[in-house]
Amino acid sequence: MAAAIKGPPHRAERRGPPPRGLPCDDGQVSSAPPVDDVPTVTRAELIGDLRAGRITLVDVLSPESFAANHIPGAINLPVTEIPLRARELLPDRRAAIVVYCGGPT
Secondary structure: OEEEEEOOOOOOOOOOOOOOOOOOOOOOOOOOOOOOOOOEEEHHHHHHHHHHOOEEEEEOOOHHHHHHOOOOOOEEOOHHHHHHHHHHHOOOOOOEEEEEOOOOO
């Protein structure tokens, strides 16, 4: 199961493909069409679930953006590396996963 972060100050609730030039859109992958049935998570739910160990938080930004600014407890898995490293970094395929990608950090 995956979820999107909902509510300020996150930008994860934008609908439609991301504009070109964002750190997670380096031109090497194409954006998937928007999905309306992806569950959302509020900031409070995210914090509670992280503290309780109920979710795995994945930051899909570049390593440089991740090093400069990320949510504590997140795992860095750049979007271009998902096919190569997801099994290594996310071994429990049943675990709840929250993925985020923001604007410039």
